Amino acid sequence: MKKIKILFLFVCLSTFLSACGDDNDASVPVAVKTVLMYLVGDNNISDHIYNSIASVERGLGEVTSPGTFVIYWDGGSRKGEFPVPTLFKYEVDGKGSVSKREVIKTYSSQNSVSNEVVINVLKDVETYCPAERYSLIFGSHATGWLPVDDSKSRSFGDDSGAKINIPDLSKALAQSGIHFDYILFDACLMSQVEVAYELRNAADYLILSPAEIWDKGFPYFKMVKYLLATDNTKQNAINIAKDFVDFYENECTERIPWATIAVIKTDEMQALASITRLIMGQYQDNLAKFDSNKINYFQTHYGYGRSPFNYSTYDFRAFVRELTSNNIPSAFEEQLSKVVVFKDYVDDAGFVNIDPEVYSGIGCYIPYKSFSKWNAYFKNLQWYLAAGWDEADW
Structure with a gap:
């Protein structure tokens, strides 16, 4: 009887250990790099912001390092495709293979520029798309350091009229617990000492425009290979900025050339x-x-x-x-x-x-x-x- 009990305990223990092994095997793999594009488009430039998604998709095949590109979309003009705020991703192997769009999570209607939502989305990205390194892109309206008020002053974002002050955004990023290689703002008037100083602990580099940005935004189809790269953060950030100016100077023929850009090294602020x-x-x-x-x-x-x-x-x-x-x-x-490790502009429009x-x-x-x-x-x-x-x- 004693031998039977011992054998029974051994079988139970073996089953338990086997189950633990299965759980580990089913865990989400850790990528080398995850980039989150956080798009707040429930406003009058929703269609223009939405075009950034297609631009990213166009460029993913050119990525030469494996990683995950995640997009959070909250936009009022695309209710058919995205009836609620949606988090979705693409996996790339760095050899030209790109996965189909995969929806990670959908959310009920929410204020995407509230501290709570920003933190929750970032934590969802960390849970569902864990990585050794992260980078972040914000796309929406913005007015830099200016305070949020009832007029057009937005600081950052415009979610059906809701906005967030830069110090509050900085707190949300800190509370997420993620430190980013870079944060890119596809938004107007963000390269300001006041903004950079508030965000100095959130990322190694900031990619920002001191003036307005055309509604076409950044040429992601050119830049994605640098957005997901991991070999040299500083040079990749500079390459992103160079592609931005080059696009408006040489490729965007429907607009008078206009662009301003800077790359900020935060630990020097x-x-x-x-x-x-x-x-x-x-x-x-x-x-x-x-x-x-x-x-x-x-x-x-x-x-x-x-x-x-x-x-x-x-x-x-x-x-x-x-x-x-x-x-x-x-x-x-x-x-x-x-x-300011890199700066450039093209000013044919004279704004x-x-x-x-x-x-x-x-x-x-x-x-x-x-x-x-x-x-x-x-x-x-x-x-x-x-x-x-x-x-x-x-």
Whole structure:
């Protein structure tokens, strides 16, 4: 009887261990790289944002490294194909083979620019498409650092009128627990020191436009091979930016050539803030130069925002040049080049008067007494304290 009991226990234990092995075999494989494209298209550019999906599909066959490309779509104009917000993916083997679109999860109607939804989607991606490395693309309306309000000021996103402030988006990314190789914003006015400083801990690199972006967005069919690549994050980010400018300069014939872009190395942002604070302290008296005439001049010559976002962002290097009486410290120039590792533009359309001698690829806000609402919100941004605006007399 004792031998029978021992044999019975052994059989049970063997069955249990076998079952555990089956569970492990059925687990989701870990990819080398997963890219999430997060598209918030329930707005007046829904059709244009939707076209990004076809552009991605067109380029996946050119990818030379295996990985997973995931798309989250929430758009009002495609209710037939996507009646609710949907998360779907494509698997590529890096040799030209691309899987069919596979729906991972559908969601009930939700605010896709709320902290909770952003976090939940990112965690779903981590669960269903685990990877050694992640990158992120946001596509929607945007107005950079500006506060969300009832007008056209969006900060980031427009989900049937819902928007999210950049500090809140930064918190959601932090709470997801994922650190990204890069974050690309297919959205207007995002290359600003205030935005980059808020997002400095979320990714190694940011790919951003300081001015507006045409409704055709980024040429993903050209860029996907770099989006999923894992060999050199910095160079791949630069290649993405180069493809963006090249597309509008040489290929997008239905539009007058227009594009601005920058690649930001986030771990250099703290040092840039420190140098800026020193300059602000040294040249604080020169802030008085920025009277109404000077502000108007800056908007005309260096302003990235157009109506209704006039006076919201100007070229950062132009500001420091004026602040220092055309005597930019070499330490600032050196650090700025470490932050903005690539910048370019094509400006045949003339939407923004870019000065090629001063163009830095990144913008900044200059507080002025007339902009009381913006000034009040500006004080809530991390850049306000880090760059020394709290010590300034304005």
